[in-house]
Amino acid sequence: MNAATGDDREQERPARYDARAIEAKWQAVWAAEKTWEVASPGEPGFDPEKPKAYVLVMLPYPSGEPHVGHLKVYSVGDAIAHYRRRNGYRVLQPMGYDSFGLPAENHAIRTGEHPRISTERSIASFRRQFLDWGVSIDWSRELSTSAPDYYRWTQWIFLRLFEAGLAYRTEAAVQWCPKDQTVLANEQVIDGRCERCGTEVVPKKLEQWYFRITDYADRLLADFDRLESWPEHVVTMQRNWIGRSEGAEAVFRCEEPGIDFPVFTTRPDTLYGATFFVLAPEHPELDRLIEGTGNADEVREYVAAALRQTTGERGDEDREKTGVRLERTVVNPVNGESIPMFVADYVLMEYGTGAIMAVPAHDQRDFEFARKFDLPIRQVVAPADGSEVPAGEAFVTQSEDVRIVNSGDLDGLTPAGAKRKIIDELEAEGRGRLAVNYRLRDWLLSRQRYWGCPIPIVHCPECGSVPVPDDQLPVELPDIEDYRPKGKSPLATASDWVETTCPRCDGPGRRETDTMDTFVDSSWYFLRYLDPRNTALPFDRRIADHWMPVDQYIGGVEHAILHLLYARFFTKALADAGLIGVQEPFANLFTQGMITRDGAKMSKSKGNVVDPAEYVSRYGADTARTYVCFMGPPDRGGDWVDEGVDGVQRFLSRLWRLAAELPSDADRAGAFDRDWQRGTSGPVRELLAKSHWAIDKATRDFERDFQFNTVIAAVMELVNDAYRLRGELGTDDGARALAFAAATAGSLIFPFAPHLGSEVWEMVEGGRVWEVPWPAADEELLAKDVITLVVQVNGKLRDRIEVPADADEARILELVHASERLDAYLDGREPVKEIVVPGRLVNLVVR
RNA sequence: GCCGGAGUGGCGGAAUGGCAGACGCGAUCGACUCAAAAUCGAUUGUCCGAAAGGACGUGUGGGUUCGAGUCCCACCUCCGGUACCA
Numbered sequence: 001m002n003a004a005t006g007d008d009r010e011q012e013r014p015a016r017y018d019a020r021a022i023e024a025k026w027q028a029v030w031a032a033e034k035t036w037e038v039a040s041p042g043e044p045g046f047d048p049e050k051p052k053a054y055v056l057v058m059l060p061y062p063s064g065e066p067h068v069g070h071l072k073v074y075s076v077g078d079a080i081a082h083y084r085r086r087n088g089y090r091v092l093q094p095m096g097y098d099s100f101g102l103p104a105e106n107h108a109i110r111t112g113e114h115p116r117i118s119t120e121r122s123i124a125s126f127r128r129q130f131l132d133w134g135v136s137i138d139w140s141r142e143l144s145t146s147a148p149d150y151y152r153w154t155q156w157i158f159l160r161l162f163e164a165g166l167a168y169r170t171e172a173a174v175q176w177c178p179k180d181q182t183v184l185a186n187e188q189v190i191d192g193r194c195e196r197c198g199t200e201v202v203p204k205k206l207e208q209w210y211f212r213i214t215d216y217a218d219r220l221l222a223d224f225d226r227l228e229s230w231p232e233h234v235v236t237m238q239r240n241w242i243g244r245s246e247g248a249e250a251v252f253r254c255e256e257p258g259i260d261f262p263v264f265t266t267r268p269d270t271l272y273g274a275t276f277f278v279l280a281p282e283h284p285e286l287d288r289l290i291e292g293t294g295n296a297d298e299v300r301e302y303v304a305a306a307l308r309q310t311t312g313e314r315g316d317e318d319r320e321k322t323g324v325r326l327e328r329t330v331v332n333p334v335n336g337e338s339i340p341m342f343v344a345d346y347v348l349m350e351y352g353t354g355a356i357m358a359v360p361a362h363d364q365r366d367f368e369f370a371r372k373f374d375l376p377i378r379q380v381v382a383p384a385d386g387s388e389v390p391a392g393e394a395f396v397t398q399s400e401d402v403r404i405v406n407s408g409d410l411d412g413l414t415p416a417g418a419k420r421k422i423i424d425e426l427e428a429e430g431r432g433r434l435a436v437n438y439r440l441r442d443w444l445l446s447r448q449r450y451w452g453c454p455i456p457i458v459h460c461p462e463c464g465s466v467p468v469p470d471d472q473l474p475v476e477l478p479d480i481e482d483y484r485p486k487g488k489s490p491l492a493t494a495s496d497w498v499e500t501t502c503p504r505c506d507g508p509g510r511r512e513t514d515t516m517d518t519f520v521d522s523s524w525y526f527l528r529y530l531d532p533r534n535t536a537l538p539f540d541r542r543i544a545d546h547w548m549p550v551d552q553y554i555g556g557v558e559h560a561i562l563h564l565l566y567a568r569f570f571t572k573a574l575a576d577a578g579l580i581g582v583q584e585p586f587a588n589l590f591t592q593g594m595i596t597r598d599g600a601k602m603s604k605s606k607g608n609v610v611d612p613a614e615y616v617s618r619y620g621a622d623t624a625r626t627y628v629c630f631m632g633p634p635d636r637g638g639d640w641v642d643e644g645v646d647g648v649q650r651f652l653s654r655l656w657r658l659a660a661e662l663p664s665d666a667d668r669a670g671a672f673d674r675d676w677q678r679g680t681s682g683p684v685r686e687l688l689a690k691s692h693w694a695i696d697k698a699t700r701d702f703e704r705d706f707q708f709n710t711v712i713a714a715v716m717e718l719v720n721d722a723y724r725l726r727g728e729l730g731t732d733d734g735a736r737a738l739a740f741a742a743a744t745a746g747s748l749i750f751p752f753a754p755h756l757g758s759e760v761w762e763m764v765e766g767g768r769v770w771e772v773p774w775p776a777a778d779e780e781l782l783a784k785d786v787i788t789l790v791v792q793v794n795g796k797l798r799d800r801i802e803v804p805a806d807a808d809e810a811r812i813l814e815l816v817h818a819s820e821r822l823d824a825y826l827d828g829r830e831p832v833k834e835i836v837v838p839g840r841l842v843n844l845v846v847r
Numbered sequence: 848g849c850c851g852g853a854g855u856g857g858c859g860g861a862a863u864g865g866c867a868g869a870c871g872c873g874a875u876c877g878a879c880u881c882a883a884a885a886u887c888g889a890u891u892g893u894c895c896g897a898a899a900g901g902a903c904g905u906g907u908g909g910g911u912u913c914g915a916g917u918c919c920c921a922c923c924u925c926c927g928g929u930a931c932c933a
Contacts, residue, residue, distance in 0.1 A: 016885095191929095233851045237928060240850065245932080265933060278933095317848090317931050351932045358933090364848095365931050439932055560928080630871070632860060636853085637926090644859070647871050650886095657886095710861070713870035720870090723887080790866045795914045797866055835913050840865050845913045 017656035019620025023755040027134055035770070036136040038092050040530065040543045053089035054547050055081040056586075058555030058563070059525055062097045062122035062144075063104070066129050068595045068602070068628070068640065069556065071612040075625040075752065076592055076634050076706065077554045078135045082751040083702055084552075085136075086774040092547060094529040095130060095137045097123050099146040101518045102180060102196055105451035108483045115451040115483075119146060129613060133621045134754050141532045145521035146451070150528060152474035153538035154521055155456040157570075159467050160577050162457075166212045167445075169465055173282055173349065174444060175311060176204040181485030182448040183208060185517060186441050187241075187562045192312025200310040209446040209455060209514065213569045217242050217438045220568055223584055230589040231635070234560045241561050243439025248423050250432035252277055252330040252357065254341070259285050261330060264352035264437045267362065268426070269418035271334045272407035273380035274357040275370065278323065278342045281306035282349035289341075293327040299343055306345040314345055321346055321369040332357070333431035334422065335408065344369060352437055360394065367394035380407050381415065443566065445517045450483050450490040452515030460502035460509040469503050475511070489513040522563055523570040526550055526585060538579075545581040553586040560591070590706060593637035595628065610640050622753035623649045629708040629752050652756055655719050655749065659742040659760040663735040671736040671743070672765075678780055683728040684737045687721060689781050691737075691744045694718040696777035698748045708752065715748045739764050747775055790841040791816055793825040809836045816842050 030036065039046040057077035060070055081093040097119075104115035104122075111118075123144060130137065143150050161167040174183045179199035183206060188195040213220075221242055224235050247266035254261060261277070279286055281303040290296040302324045306314070313319075323344030331338055346365055347356050360370035361379040370377050381395060382405045389395040404410045410418045426432030446455065454475045456468040468475055478497040483490050491513040492498060502509035524538070530547045531539040555563075564586070571585040594601070597608040615624045627648040631638035662668065670676055677688050697714040701707040722741040729738055743764040750757025750769050761769035784805055789812065791799040799821045803812055813834060816822065826846060833845040 233928080236851060240929065243932065247933085263933080267933080315931070319931090321931090346931045346933095348932070356933050363933070365933080368931095437932085557927085630859095638859070641859070641872070643872050651871080653886095709859095710870075713861075716870055788866090792865085792914075795865095795912095800866080833913060835865090837865060841914090843865080843913055 015660060017653040017756075019622060019652070019756070020617075022759045023132075023134060023621055026755045026758050027131065030134070030136070031131075034140070036093065037138045037140050038090055041546050042543075047090060050088055050090040052547060053081075053084040053091045053552070054526075054550045055084060055091055055093045055552045056526055056529075056550045056554070057093075058553070058559060059096045059098050059145075059522060060126060061101055061103075062099055062119060062126045063101075064122060065125055066612060068610045068612055070126075070129075071133070071624060072595055072628040072634070073554055073556065073592055074130065074133060074135050075628050076590070076708070077552075078625075078754070079629060079708060079751040080552055080554070080590075080706065081136055082754060082770065083774065085770065086750075086772070088773065091136075092141075092529070093135075093137055094141040094143075094532075095127075095135075095139065096141075096143040096525055096529065097126065097145065098518060098522050098525075099123060099144040100151075100452045100515075100521055102449065102451070105449060105483060108451070114479065116146070119144075129616075132613075132616055133625060136754065141529050143525065143528055143532055145453075145518070145525060148474045148476055149535075150525075151453040151477075151521065153528065154453045154516065154524070155468070155473050155475060156470060156538060157524060157574070158516070158520070159456060159470065160579070161211060161573055162467055164573065164577060166215065166573055167209060168212065169207060169209050171205060171207040173203050174206050174208055175201040176206075177201050180449070181487055183444060183446065185444045185519075187443075187565070188517075189311060192310060192315055200312050202310050203307060208444055209512075210442040210444055211569070213443045213566075214438060214440055216569050216572055217244065217440050219572055219583075220565065223568070223572075226584045227589075228587040230586075231557075231591055234557065234564070234589060234591060237560045238565055241440065241565065244436060245438075246434075246436050248419070248426065248432055249353075249435040250333055250357065250426055252333060252355075254289065254328055254330045256328065257288065257291070259289060261285070261355045262353050262432075263355050263357050264435055265357060267359065267415070267419075268422045268432075269404060269407075269410065269413075269415045270359045270362050270380050271332065271357065271422060272404075272410065273359040273361050273378045274332055274339060275360060275376045275378055276340050276342060276358045276366075276373075277330045278344045278347045278356050278358055278369070279326075280347040280349040280354040281343055281345055283343070283354045286343060289328055290326060295324065295327060299324050299326065302343060309345070321365070321372050323369065323373070325373065333426060333429070340375070342369075342373070350441060351439065362394055362396055364394045364396060378406060380405055443517075443569070445520055446512075446514035447517055448485055448487070448489045449515055450477075450480065450485075452518060453477075453521060454491070454515055455512040457512040458500055458502055458509040459512060460505060460507060462507055463502055463504045463509075465512075466502055466504045466509065472503070477515075489515065491515070519562060519566050523566045524574070526567070527574075527580065541580060544579075548580065548582045549585055549587045552588045552590065554590045554592065556594070557591040564589070590635065592634050593632075595631070595638055595640050597640045599639055615645060619645060619649050620652075620755075622756045623652055626652065626712060626749070626752040630712045632709055634706055634708055651716050651719065652749075652753060654723065655715075655742070655745050655760060656756060658719060658722055658738070659746065659763045662739055662742060662764065667732050668735040668739040671739040674778060676733075676736070677740070677778065680733060680737070683725045684731070684733045685781075687725050687729070687737045687741050689784075690718055690721045691741045692777040692781040694748060695744060695775045696782055699774070699777070702751075712749070712752060715745050718745050718748075744775060747772065787839060789816075789839075791819065791822060792841060792843040793822065794845060795843060798822060798825050805839075809838070812836055812838075812842060816844070 055077060057073050081091050085091045099119045104119045107118050108115045158167060175189050176183055177194040177199050179197050180194060184194060189201050193200055221244060245266050247264060248268035249262050249264055252261045252263060290299050323342045326341040328341045329338040330341055358366035360366040360377045362381055381402050384401045384403050400414050404413045404418045410421060423434050454477055456473060456475045458466045458468060460466050478494045480490055480494050498511050498513060500509050500511055527539045527544055531543045534540060567585050572583055574580045575583055597610055600606060600608060602609045612624060627645045630648055680688060694714045698711045701710045718741060722738060743761055746757045746760025747769055758769050786802050787805050789801050789803050790797060791801060799819050801815050801819060803815055829846040831844040831846050835843040
């Protein structure tokens with residue numbers, strides 16, 4: 001008979017956990033009292049006693065409705081924010097929208113609706129849902145990057161970079177997306193396809209705006225040391241993307257018509273093995289080189305064909321090598337040898353100098369090319385033990401157990417030694433030098449699209465590219481009739497807007513009609529949050545220096561390179577301009593894993609999309625939020641399972657009922673009294689100890705890389721124990737223990753289920769849980785008098801014994817030897833070794 | 848190819864070198880109910896055994912250790928990133 005709840009309370013039908021009512025109640029409190037607003041130094045309400053914590057989730061692109069990825073990232077971010085607040089920090093958690101961008105513009109092309117209208121609609125629904133989820137945001141700082149009072153400062157910063165020589169315009173081969181009709185940055189081309197629409201990109205020669213991010217390559221690498229905690233793989237990805245490689249530049253001279261061709265090589269030690277020389281089809285000296293030679297037309301034809309290829313086709317490694325031999329030769333600077341020249345599309349203009357020395361014996365690509373064109377292959381690196389190298393492939397090795405051969409005075413040296421010697425020689429003769437090369441290229445920022453931040457430049461036939469003066473900012477985006485891109489920016493059709501006067505000479509000028517890549521907008525938004533209503537500057541340096549860096553940044557790993565690299569670059573450039581003190585924007589980074597459904601990425605075409613709003617209205621925000629944190633470690637992905645949501649709902653209901661069905665207030669007063677707690681025994685003590693265990697476990701797992709799944713599991717255990725012990729707790733002490741357990745569970749679950757946590761706390765203790773410090777476990781209640789020790793024989797579990805917690809090794813062994821169970825396993829043998837791990841186990845080793 | 852990450856019950860996942868499988872889902876049984884749902888409780892790695900108990904068990908093969916899911920070596924599979932980068 002289960003009599004625990006069988007009192008007359010049941011006559012009035014037990015109330016049920018009404019998540020929506022509870023959530024509306026607390027959201028109203030937070031909105032009315034502006035609970036999550038936080039002051040900067042000098043503002044009223046600023047509390048200098050508390051340390052600051054800037055907790056930031058990557059700003060969303062507002063398109064349609066938030067999806068589960070947003071639910072997860074804000075659930076994680078908010079849990080961290082709440083945890084920090086209750087640990088005594090002044091937490092800033094702002095919100096904004098990355099509201100320029102292609103989807104809104106494409107929508108405008110389809111429907112004719114102005115992107116501003118559809119964007120505002122999306123922002124409204126994002127805002128509504130974030131409020132509905134009860135995220136603890138300082139809404140007074142809300143911003144959107146497409147608002148003139150925001151992009152005014154994006155333009156202002158662009159002009160500072162322009163003045164510093166970090167923004168420039170030049171003609172170069174760029175990646176063009178034929179569908180979106182715009183150029184793309186290298187970072188936005190994935191496997192030769194447009195990151196946004198998946199169309200194959202094609203090369204195109206255009207005059208475009210760039211940021212000189214390559215100037216910062218070394219600092220971007222070195223300053224990984226300044227970060228507190230970033231996922232190692234993100235750092236590695238950025239390292240690889242920057243792609244620093246050390247080597248040498250060597251100059252090969254073509255006597256006729258007299259052109260020096262520098263090449264970059266990471267293997268100057270193999271210079272003697274160079275048997276031919278290859279130029280990229282785009283090489284600027286090619287025309288001059290072939291002028292008047294017998295096969296100039298053939299070469300031109302090859303080049304034209306190469307340029308027509310999509311980036312994907314050209315990048316295909318498996319394709320057979322192609323190329324054309326030029327009727328020219330170059331001289332190898334180390335041995336004076338004349339070697340034939342080729343043009344081939346496997347050499348890229350964007351990397352190095354667009355020309356290579358080919359060492360077929362030790363480079364797979366050169367090897368394939370040499371085979372195809374029947375060129376000599378000269379081995380210059382050999383295993384130190386004199387063994388043969390495989391014939392059908394290039395001999396490529398990082399090993400130092402090799403020696404240089406067939407290379408004059410380099411013979412017998414290791415590659416490292418040969419590199420040093422050859423670079424010294426090249427430098428002495430002025431035919432080369434030590435060189436460092438990067439994979440990273442300058443950031444192409446102009447886009448031939450409408451819905452972006454206008455570039456504040458006027459083109460003047462007299463003065464060139466002239467910056468718009470600061471006092472004329474913002475250069476506002478004009479309204480236009482037709483959004484369709486036509487190979488140039490739709491802005492070009494707004495002739496009233498385009499035609500202007502030159503700020504420098506007052507003559508006629510034309511506005512720059514390209515807009516900025518939206519990644520520019522999001523490269524500094526974390527600074528605007530700090531001083532969002534400043535009308536004189538993008539932000540006040542003193543305020544920014546107070547809050548920066550972001551203490552905890554949270555977002556998807558898909559931004560590991562793009563956004564995070566750009567934002568790091570911007571921060572350094574702004575620091576160099578004296579606008580801010582920090583060198584790195586994000587001290588700690590947490591990347592959350594992607595939620596799938598039925599094991600697959602969610603997509604409309606698969607019909608497996610989870611709409612968070614649907615779950616929030618059915619189960620409540622607390623259930624949805626707690627569920628995404630409970631699925632597994634938040635930095636890993638997880639599969640959305642409806643039954644799992646039910647499980648979390650069940651748990652939250654149990655917690656609510658535990659609080660709702662507590663005995664009357666009078667019986668349970670003093671539940672938090674430590675002296676009383678320490679004096680208890682039996683089931684009362686057991687439940688109190690479990691409560692303190694949960695506090696300790698939750699706190700440790702919170703600190704340990706945000707292991708939210710086990711934090712929540714600990715609270716579940718506490719609630720389960722409370723139910724299990726409830727029947728044995730019919731005394732006043734029992735009522736107090738239950739009250740303490742329920743209040744503690746509410747307090748610990750609050751970062752994930754803030755509404756329920758507040759409600760439970762209010763029901764049990766009264767007051768506001770977010771104003772109560774994060775609980776600390778009582779060591780004395782954590783400690784046990786009697787502990788169970790595991791006894792092993794030869795590493796196999798054979799017995800358990802109860803020992804006093806303070807028993808020493810001798811006493812433990814005495815108890816072990818008293819065990820009759822063990823005799824069978826020992827079989828009369830004397831242990832040769834007895835290992836005692838206090839508090840853990842005993843292992844008897846017998847032979 | 849290169850660089851990361853991960854392989855543990857029917858499923859998601861727990862385990863500072865020390866009781867493998869916490870917690871949740873699912874499943875089975877029981878209580879309540881006319882019945883069902885909800886709720887509460889119990890059981891739930893595999894094999895042998897009536898039971899007591901025993902053997903096996905963390906992708907594979909070896910190693911270190913009193914003791915290995917955890918550390919080392921070699922390999923396999925999956926996932927992510929990246930790639931004619933000279």
